[in-house]
Amino acid sequence: MSSYALTVKCPSTRGIVAAIATFLAEQGCNITDSAQFDDLETGNFFMRVSFKSERGATLEDVGAAFGPVAEPFGMEWQFHDEAEKMKVVIMVSRFGHCLNDLLYRWRIG
Template identity: 65%
Template sequence: MKTYVLTVTCPSTRGIVAAISGYLTEKGCNIVDSSQFDDLGTGKFFMRVSFISEEGVAREALVKGFEPIAAKFAMDVDFHDASQRMKVLLMVSRFGHCLNDLLYRWKIGALPID
């Protein structure tokens, strides 16, 4: 079973969460974590969904099948393979405990990033 992360940005409207969760269910995926945020000031919707492809559907097939939903809601979409380490840039204005905590977690392998 492969784990993926789906990130979505689009104009805020009704039905986005239902469309995404319905699609993933239809493709044999199980959502393990989901976070969404509506920015009322800009009218934008943001979502991050971690899911497991229990039926072994490949990333490319998930991306292709999701295109009609992405078009309907004018989404910027990205499917990430969770097993691949993401490149990350940390920018800080001051040194402090938050930066130290992130660096420590990276060093012990708790943050799978480069």
């Protein structure tokens, strides 16, 4: 069973989480992790949802059906396959235990 992630950015309003959760459930997907954040200064809402398709839907299938859910909220969104490693940049203000901890955690998987 493949693990996927959905990332969302849009103006903050009521009903976003419910719309996303309902959509994923209707697509036969099980949410395994979810994190969200409201930026009060900009009025934007950010969300990352990890999920697995229990019906074997592909990333393309789920992504193609998501447009009508995203449109009323003005969402910027992307689906990702969690098996594909993403390039990241880690910036630290100084060397020390935080950087060492991140590198150690990466090394052990």
